[in-house]
Amino acid sequence: MEGMPSTSGSGPLPEPQQHTAFSSPTKQPGMYGDTPLRSPKITYSDRFIPSRAASSRLDFSILDRETAASETPRRTAEKEESNGAYNMLLRSELLGCPAAPVSPDKTGAGGVAAGLGSFGGHPASPSKSPSRKLFRYIAGDADTPTAGLPTMSPYARGPIGGDDSYTTSLASPNRMLRKIPRAPFKVLDAPSLADDYYLNLVDWSAQNVLAVGLGTCVYLWSACTSKVTRLVDFGEAGGAVCSVSWSQRGSYLSVGSDKGEVQIWDATKCKRIRTLPGHKQRVGCMAWNHHTLATGSRDRAILLRDVRAQEPYVQKLAGHRSEVCGLRWSPDDRELASGGNDNQLFVWHQGSTQPVLRFSEHQAAVKAIAWSPHQHGLLASGGGTADRCIRFWNTTTGQPLQCIDTGSQVCNLSWSKNVNELVSTHGYSQNQIIVWRYPGMQKLATLTGHTMRVLYLAVSPDGQTIVTGAGDETLRFWNGILVREGSALGGLPPPPVSCAGQMQAAAPAGPDDQQPAGSSRPPSEDLSPRLFQAALEGNLLVLEHLLDSGMNPDIPIFLPWRFAPLHAAANMGHYDCCESLLDGGATPGLGDGMAWTALHWSAAMGQLAVTRLLLRRAPELVTARTATGHLALELAVCSGSHDVARIMLAEGPLLPADELLTVLGRGGVAAQPLYAEVARRQPLTRQQWARLPSPCAGLGAALPAVQARSSEEAAELARRLPPADRRRLFAIACCLARMTRRLRLPTLPAPAMARLLALSAA
Secondary structure: OOOOOOOOOOOOOOOOOOOOOOOOOOOOOOOOOOOOOOOOOOOOOOOOOOOOOOOOOOOOHHHHHHHHHHHHOHHHHHHHHHHHHHHHHHHHHHHOOOOOOOOOOOOOOOHHHHOOEEEOOOOOOOOOOOOOOOOEEOOOOOOOOEEOOOOOOOOOOOOOOOOOOOHHHHHHHOOOOOOOOOOOOEEEEOOOOOOOOOOOEEEOOOOOOOEEEOOOOEEEEEEEOOOOOEEEEEEHHHHEEEEEEEEEOOEEEEEEEOOOOEEEEEOOOEEEEEOOOOOOOEEEEEEEEEEEEEEEEOEEEEEEEEOOOOOOOOOOEEOOOOEEOOOOEOOOEEEEEEEOOOEEEEEEEEEOOOOOOEOOOOOEEEEEEEEEOOOOOEEEEEEEOOOOOOEEOOOOOOOEEEEOOOOEEEEEEOOOOOEEEEEEOOOOOOOOOOEEEEOOOOOEEEEOOOOHHHEEEOOOOOOOEEEEEEOEEEEEEOOOOOOOOOOOOOOOOHHHHHHHHEOOOEEEEOOHHHHHOOOOOOOOOHHHHHHHHHHHHHHHHHHHHHHHOOOOOOOEEEEEOOOHHHHHHHHOOHHHHHHHHOOOOOOOOOOOOOOOOOHHHHHHOOHHHHHHHHHOOOOHHHOOOOOOOOOOHHHHHOOOOHHHHHHHHHHHOOOOHHHHHHHHHOOOOOHHHHHHHHHHHHHOOHHHHHHHOOOOOOOOHHHHHEEEEEEOHHHHHHHHHHHHHHHHHHHHHHHHHHHHHHHHOOOOHHHHHHHHHHHHHO
């Protein structure tokens, strides 16, 4: 970038690191010295004779044996690396040698070191380049915190029989903890990054662009090209930037100011689309839900804005008694969670004017809010300095689940897209980043490096990299924090998990299955695992790139299970990936090895938004059966995904009433409200009404439709209502009759009175 001085040092500066999805890791020359280690080349004849170079010395001196082992080629050392713990046990217990402590993983010196120097190049937009030292790489490593396995005590006699966790992990056959890098692989300078707990100034888009609010400006940093663009400049009269938020597809950026205005920008054209007034004070938090933008302000109001409508907002939600500092939509886009400086956490249903759930257990401001993408209705929230707790809530039942005291101010929470883990950033007094494994809430790593409160957190589109920002005016990028164990973009991913059990990873597909028909790519280049990986992890950017390159979206990955990318995206609830796959030619009715379609996967896993999408695109999937004869509706009912089952009953094609009653009967008492959808959409015979439970909770919702259809059916419905509902209907019928007599109103039609009296019959 122009005007940016380079860091000290001689010689050409290394190129900035690109995102891991677009570059493969390379070994830096300075990582292990000037000359990289290389294995000696060994040539074998047609008859295999193993090399015994490492074991040619047969003396029994322990020192000589260790010296000979150090001369072993790297290939042999890597193979024996997994037996290090076993060798250490033998040496300690049999030979009496002290156990060498396990050295922590060497974070790549090419991480921060490779990023030294300025970006170079010009901004990607016609906007003027900033003259300050913006987003430059800064020298030096972050303070290395404790992460992974703790070091062994020097006073331990041996690794067997100790009481510490390290010896226990060696003596037990449990798998070792995932190795998490201790230091950020990239550190950027971010001048004027505000140290304000109530603001949200960092967000990462689905197009792999990072937006950062600095003072009165908003800058965009591309993770693909490392180019910086100044998008917004309010100037002194326009006020400071208080919040930034990308739309779900990453095309539009909303910017909130301290003047109470919200601006919508087209990031690709660097053009402002519109300005939305409505708030009286600063806008500190925002959340997108397709075309709806929710904004929270210090004026204690939440405004829901439809960016397609002319009005500045379509609905106003009032309930908080202090500044609204946290907003998050649920993964199914039906519920909005809001946190405020009044220590309250509210949950709003879409279209409601009052919160349906109120949680007041926090003792400080609630800014950190995160919905779990793995469990329907699971909400996590974190409190400020006086609270210091992470709390988990079941929004389906309205009950608290768990409370963890972190010991410091909770600033941000974010769930992993790939595994059941979450990361939290903290302020006073430790300024740390913690990776947790849910539901046991074990600490997988505690990372430090920021010298002030870690107020800002954003996750990359592939879910494998996080960026944190703090009042120390730095942005730090951490890799390997929220990734699946053994997962890599180019590797074969683990299969998803279904409600019926784990999918077993079999052998990869053969060449005939992996090569899509009509593809122009070379036969030797196999990109099918990457497409499946992108669909599994919700990486829309990589998925669309592979589809544009001619990949067959229906290509199976695991045999004989034959999982397709659409199955993985539907299983994980990635709406945008499912939509892109369908637009790219994916077959909605394609079944896997057990004839499970994408609708079966979304219904079994409770993915409401994906189920609606599939019902719109392929409504005939409602009648599709698995190899064991199960409907998607049956999987939703048996797995407890009643919201998905209700949508399938209300919006899907009609199924025979007897079959629907049989399916709902397997859901038990919890599935009773679903009978109302069956009674609403189709007439039932007396024998079919007899199959309904009595009393049947929620059956009164079908009253208007049954009323208009038949008085006999209305009487059957009334007999199966709970006692409280029957008394209420009887009172309504009596009041209507009394009003017609006293006020001398026209008499109600006889059929209407007959139906009302039938409803009141016990």
